[in-house]
Amino acid sequence: MTTIRDVAKLANVSVATVSRVINDNGYVNENTKQKVKDVVRKLNYRPNDVARSLFKGKSKMIALFVPDIKNPFFPELARAVEDISNKHGYTFILCNTDNDPNKEMAYLHALLQKSIDGIILVSNTMSTNQIKDMNVPVIALDRKISSEIISVTVNNKEGARQAVQYLRKQGCKRIAHISGPENVSSAKGRLEGYLEEVKNEKWFASDFICTGNYTVDKAFQSTKELLQRDAEIDGIFVANDLMGVGVLKAVESLNIKVPDELSIIGFDGIELGEITTPSLTTMAQPIYHIGKRAAELLIQRIGQPGNAIKSEEHKVKLIVRESTIERGGNNE
Incomplete structure (x- = not known):
């Protein structure tokens, strides 16, 4: 050679x-x-790229940390980050952390040794002090880490409120919630939005909220327990579309008809929701756009470290599909 x-x-x-x-x-x-x-x-x-990075102090590499590559939401985000990285001459690295802080730190140490130029984090375990100690530009994506770390997110709380309001307009009287992990900011926002809409209802009780932990299996089990406990529930707001698949499977196993007897609305807008049976009504995030903006802000931070950059919060949009219907029988 x-x-x-x-x-x-x-x-x-x-x-x-x-x-x-x-x-x-x-x-x-x-x-x-x-x-x-x-x-x-x-x-x-x-x-040799390593030699060049040592000489210049830069590697022209950007990394994206995601907690669960099996969730279709994250590959859609990754595509956007990769596209923008490549457009600006950066090599893109995808790190799947499995929500494991030890795995997260192992990736970080390896990347810092290679003079990584910047990192986009989807994390609920990384602290502000840990990020500051990295001494490289960091953008938080999908989940807020702290007010000190620039983030690109969506209006989770307001989107959740809109989801519950929509179910009400369809005639739902008793609306339950399958929530995400308690320590994830996006899940917290969606839970808060749900509670603001239902907490003063006479029928509401804390057991109308069951955790699905952002996974299909947990959402399946929680939904079965929820509906076996209260057969009068006629609407479910699910904190993400991946859990929505678990909810649909659970409802099918109980021989409950969707949407005639039970309406279901998810959150995220992943492509998987279009091919479920029935297809899943959802509050859709602009997934590609927020991934794109996170990459653009990171590259701006790398190139112009002294410039002030503000966090961004983007709006979600209702997409009506087959899992919701007016109780009178007319599609919205």
């Missing part, structure tokens, strides 16, 4: 001169520069 020393020897210059030409760093006269470039082409020399 050709090395930088081979290039320097054939061009009759020092290794330092070759390095300056390759990295476009420091003065080299035009004749020497052209001679080095000709030798690089002749030998088909490819600079």
Whole structure:
């Protein structure tokens, strides 16, 4: 394999001169520069990325941390981050953490050793102090970490309120909630929105809320227990679409007809919700757009570290599908 020393020897210059030409760093006269470039082409020399990152202090790499790659929401986010990273000449790295703080820290230590330029975090375990200690630009995506960390999120609380209001308009009288993990900011916001709409209803009790932990299996089990306990529930707001699949499976196992007897609305707007039976009504996030904005803000932070950047909160949108219907029998 050709090395930088081979290039320097054939061009009759020092290794330092070759390095300056390759990295476009420091003065080299035009004749020497052209001679080095000709030798690089002749030998088909490819600079070692690690060596270049050590020399320049930058790797042209951006990493995205996601907690569960099996949730279709996160590959859709990742596609946007990858597209913007590549557009700006950055290599994209995807790290699946499985909601495991030890795995998260192992990834971080490995990436920092490679002079990673910036990180986009979807995390509910990383603290503000840990992020500050990294000493690299960080953008929080989907979930807020703290007011000190720039974030790109959606209006989870208001979106949840709109979901419950929509179920009411369809004629639902007793609306339950399958919630996400207690320590995840997006789940907290959706729970708060639900509570603001129903907490003063005469029928409401705390057991109308069951955790689904953002997984299909847990949502399936929680929904079965919920509906076996209270057969009068006629509407369910589910904190994400992946859990919505579990809810639909549970309802089918109990021979409850959707949407004639029970209306279901999810949150996220992933493509999976379009192919369920029935298809899932949802409060859709602009998934690609928020991934795109997180990447753009991170690249801006990398290139202009002194510039002030504000957090962003984007709106969700109601998408009506087959899992909700007016009790009179007319589709919305």
